[in-house]
Amino acid sequence: MxxxxxxxxxxxxxxxxxxxxxxxxxxxxxxxxxxxxxxxxxxxxxxxxxxxxxxxxxxxxxxxxxxxxxxxxxxxxxxxxxxxxxxxxxxxxxxxxxxxxxxxxxxxxxxxxxxxxxxxxxxxxxxxxxxxxxxxxxxxxxxxxxxxxxxxxxxxxxxxxxxxxxxxxxxxxxxxxxxxxxxxxxxxxxxxxxxxxxxxxxxxxxxxxxxxxxxxxxxxxxxxxxxxxxxxxxxxxxxxxxxxxxxxxxxxxxxxxNGGVAEMEKRNVEKSKLVYDVIDASGGFYNGNIDPDSRSIMNITFRLPSEELEKKFVKESEQNNFVGLAGHRSVGGIRASAYNPVPYEACKALAEFMVDFQKRNG
Structure with missing residues (x-):
């Protein structure tokens, strides 16, 4: 397959x-x-x-x-x-x-x-x-x-x-x-x-x-x-x-x-934390769109230092098997939607890609 x-x-x-x-x-x-x-x-x-x-x-x-x-x-x-x-x-x-x-x-x-x-x-x-x-x-x-x-x-x-x-x-x-x-x-x-x-x-x-x-x-x-x-x-x-x-x-x-809604929440918190931790540790390279106390565990949104870098991020992500990371057309930026079916491995891979991208472009 x-x-x-x-x-x-x-x-x-x-x-x-x-x-x-x-x-x-x-x-x-x-x-x-x-x-x-x-x-x-x-x-x-x-x-x-x-x-x-x-x-x-x-x-x-x-x-x-x-x-x-x-x-x-x-x-x-x-x-x-x-x-x-x-x-x-x-x-x-x-x-x-x-x-x-x-x-x-x-x-x-x-x-x-x-x-x-x-x-x-x-x-x-x-x-x-x-x-x-x-x-x-x-x-x-x-x-x-x-x-x-x-x-x-x-x-x-x-x-x-x-x-x-x-x-x-x-x-x-x-x-x-x-x-x-x-x-x-x-x-x-x-x-x-x-x-x-x-x-x-x-x-x-x-x-x-x-x-x-x-x-x-x-x-x-x-x-x-x-x-x-x-x-x-x-x-x-x-x-x-x-x-x-x-x-x-x-x-x-x-x-x-798969454990019901309580287990979904546990997984979703773990998944989203992987990405939010990279944002928070990036020294401003990744800038979250939402204050920490209002963040979603479903839709993770952030910006990079320039629109040019955001376009590069999306293009390179697509070359690395990621799909759908461009932000909504009305706001731009980056959005990772990590709904219930999105596996932990996908969020882990995204977090690793983000760290690597910052090393090469920060």
């Missing part, structure tokens, strides 16, 4: 080799039914079993025993930015947004399109370097919900606490951090995530919504835009992305069989 790349892509991102091999074994014919999963009906008993088990697995790994529904939806997390206020932002109420990066800012802008949206906290003036402290978050008591992005994929920051919102529903975009560390998911009224980082391939978006939020059906909305539609029909109202959901199932089983 060809040598696997050190895949630091931000999404679609790395998948565990054993998951890919498992899917490969079942690709042409699933469980002896004479067809691929790509071909079977989403109403078949085989797919309905996958659909139900995947929902149960996710709730189990999140530690949510009851009171929540798992929905499989299309359109990525970006579509959720609009779907959330369409469903929950009633006239006379405001949507409150904690703005900590590009994607939470986009969610806020979509909220303003639908209704009235306000900023509960923002760290934009500080160029996203550190996250707001809990005491700096000012929540309008007339809020329909509070929206936050728990891990900022582009900037490389991650919340270490869950804001207290009282009776106001808290909604978390966990696209790039879901299942990377244990958290009290019951503090969230809704969690959502595009699958293409920690949950599987692109093509499906997961939404986990508390039952009380689903109780009211917003009949002013088209049927497909109502969360209640998908909840009532167990995400089978229309044809779902069957194969993508199957891959999510395999990924959730992989997490469970």
């Amino acid at each position: 060809t040598k696997r790349a050190y895949n630091f892509n931000p999404g679609p991102a790395a998948l565990p080799l054993e998951v890919l091999q498992q899917a490969q074994e079942q690709f042409v014919e699933y469980n002896g039914i004479g067809m691929s999963l790509m071909e079977i009906s989403h109403r078949s008993k085989e797919y309905e079993a996958i659909n139900a088990q995947t929902q149960e697995l996710l709730l189990e790994l999140l530690g949510l025993k009851s009171g929540y529904k798992v929905l499989f939806m299309g359109g990525g997390a970006s579509t959720q930015f609009a779907t959330i206020p369409l469903n929950f932002l009633k006239p006379g109420k405001v949507g409150s947004y904690i703005i900590t990066g590009s994607f939470s800012e986009k969610a806020y802008e979509e909220g303003k399109v639908v209704g009235e949206a306000v900023i509960a906290a923002s760290n934009k003036e500080g160029k996203w370097r550190s996250l707001p402290k809990a005491e700096d978050i000012q929540i309008d008591p007339n809020s329909a919900y509070v929206h936050m992005t728990t891990n900022n994929t582009i900037e490389g920051s991650q919340f270490s606490y869950i804001p207290e919102t009282g009776d106001i529903p808290l909604i978390g975009d966990m696209t790039s951090g879901i299942l990377s560390r244990p958290l009290d998911a019951s503090k969230y009224a809704m969690i959502y995530a595009g699958a293409q980082k920690n949950l599987g391939p692109a093509g499906v978006t997961v939404a986990v919504i508390r039952d009380d939020l689903l109780a009211e059906e917003p009949k002013h909305l088209p049927v497909m835009l109502r969360y209640s539609t998908h909840a009532k029909n167990s995400s089978l109202y229309n044809t779902p992305p069957v194969h993508s959901i199957y891959m999510v199932n395999l990924m959730l089983n992989w997490v469970k069989n």
